[in-house]
Amino acid sequence: MTGPDLSSTAPEPPEDLAGEYVLGVLDTAAWREASLRLRTDDVFAAEVRKWEDRLAALLIAAPDLAPSRDLWPDIRRALPADRGGSVAYWRGLAAASGLIAAACLAVVIMDRGRPQTIASPTPAVIETAAAPEEPMQVALLKPVTGPTAFVATLDRKRRIMTVSPGAAPTPKGKSLELWMIPPGGAPQALGVIPSDRSAKMPMPEAFEGRGDTPIVLAVSLEPEGGSPTGHPTGPVVARGRFSAV
């Protein structure tokens, strides 16, 4: 057994980036770098998986605790009516919001950095898919109040973000406004979402160059034309995030 004295005088082991990545101790820059490396370096990716497996036992040992209410009905409601699985899930979402292009694209979503094709394309194409190394990312903005979900897509190649409203109409005399909320920061207005079609906008700088992002997108209900104050004034109707699902 290694006693405290011995352990602190023994030579320090080399950095174990995979272990540190899985523990979550890396600062933002190093973490980002490691996330990128995950996608390109199979050996590193395998190391990360090994550490995930090793440390997962800590999770298994965490005490079980029932949520204070049954969350299943809410989860069920958030699932699409379509039962066709992951492919149909995205397709259903996309179709529901008129986001046909996304349904035709191979939606490549990063699985902790490993690209995985979740939806395979039906080639009834309107636009050509982005190159595989330039994944199109999709975020579902789930309803918070009210029935409407939104789908946001990031096209990194063209540097365009598209946000499409769900089927429910915008209430009369109101507008739906999109916000970007950086971690620990104040919401920044991105513009009003038309009630009948998708909003296209230049990709915000903040989404530059990473697969995963902690930035939250939220939609609030505002007076017609958008918030008069530059800050959200009405209830948040939906929110979500581009993430490495």
Added chain:
Amino acid sequence: MTANTADLDRARLSRALERVAGGDAAALEDLYRRTSAKLFGVVLRILGDRSEAEDVLQDVYITIWNRAGSYDATRGVSPITWLATVARNRAIDRARSRGLRQTKPIEAAVDVADSEPLAFVGLESADEARRLKACLEALDARQANAIRTAFFDGVTYEALAARLGAPLGTVKSWIRRGLAGLKACLSA
């Protein structure tokens, strides 16, 4: 509980995941019924706030719905380990997205460090948990504590140093020594 029961549980969860991957919402409900207490325990342990944890737990099952197809039983990872990892990643994403997490007292119920895992987890995972626990106990207590804290709080070296009240270099050394020690112990 016998090994057969454990195998059965593991097989049942694997099958449920397969059906979820095929778009079977009833299978997801079955999975929710079997695993939500386990996964809620994980998420709450990380977030420390019940209502936030419940919110994230919903996300966890929606993520499972989307990603069930990427669970690969042949890789040797037990389904509950995979599910728990999804839950932890979701919870840590949330903790990070709200910025520097306020240290708040974790509810007493969550503070019980080492309760026995539920039966459905299966003997194999329970064995893994015991083994890891033994290996953590074999480490210098400060190293083990740093690893536990980092793992459950999802905090960076810097925040960890502040939390543990130790210099950054010392904390890095604890973590690196601790990781090396664990790796050696677990592969022994």
